[in-house]
Amino acid sequence: MMKRFSTEQLSKSFSKTTFNFIKILPIIIGMLLATSLLITLFPEQISAGLFGNGETLDALLGAAIGSVAVGHPLASYLLGGELLRGGVGLIAVTALLVSWVTVGIVQLPAESLMLGGRFAITRNLVCFVTAVIIAFVTVFTTRLIGMF
Amino acid sequence: MSDKNKSRGIGGWLFLGLVVISYALVGLVVPEATSRAWMFFLNVMRQVLPVLGLVFILLFIANLFLDPKWIKHYLGTGAGLKGWIASVLAGILSVGPIYVWYAVLGELQAKGMRTALIATFLYSRAVKLPLLPLMIHYFGVVYTLVLCFYLVLFAGFNGIMVEKLIVQKR
Secondary structure (H helix, E strand, O other): OOOOOOHHHHHHHHHHHHHHHHHHHHHHHHHHHHHHHHHHHOHHHHHHHHOOOOHHHHHHHHHHHHHHOOOOHHHHHHHHHHHHHOOOOHHHHHHHHHHHHHOOOOOHHHHHHHHOHHHHHHHHHHHHHHHHHHHHHHHHHHHHHHHO | OOHHHHHHHHHHHHHHHHHHHHHHHHHHHOHHHHHHHHHHHHHHHHHHHHHHHHHHHHHHHHHHHOOHHHHHHHOOOOOOHHHHHHHHHHHHHOOOOHHHHHHHHHHHHHOOOOHHHHHHHHHHOOOOHHHHHHHHHHHOHHHHHHHHHHHHHHHHHHHHHHHHHHHHHO
């Protein structure tokens, strides 16, 4: 049976969504502007300099960047998409995307305080390793599917 | 609005302000590069704008339908397989900043929730349903589905690994 919502509930949800959306908008625009500037200024360095050291090292670098990055996950898609267009490999970009949302170096103190230091450190380390593994298996599986 | 929320909101605008200042500074040195970057930004923004509309709608639906009490109820102790499924689903469906969830999970942990389920919940948050259209826009449908599949699969694996390693350390 369909749940019915009152005008008040709808209005409350709409206000909350609008408020959250307005909060993430400057981050999205800022991230897009920053990425556009970086890609315009350093197209070669981003693709060949920082990355381009083999799939494993690139994946580790992508995971490391994602681990220390702070921001809305949307920003990681934008950055990842632009890096991809700039010539960075999909494995490195995937490692960045996954570690961005699973590893949180900046949140580590908060996580340690609320869930325990041992838990927070172990979880983040395991997440870093799995980000690299997922990057490889995702790209290989996608390529495999693309073959059929 | 809480101070925490207020500062987070201001943080976004501060970040945008810093980027605009960077544009101005770079524009003074290499004006043509700034102009190219601006055109690049406008082009990307044109492509992203419709997807952002869809993201807004999905966020609205999530806000309307998801009750935090429901999520908390199904993550309780002794849920067995249901607990694993619930942790994954709750993680995927959970919205808002992660700090809020640390507090909720900390409370559940104190009441005896399994470490593996906490780690699974946190890992499942990597699957962002409202943002899937944007991910598809950038990386394609097949890639997005494959990545989401592995994220869900590894959520459970991650939970088990974290629990085992913590027990070993003890």
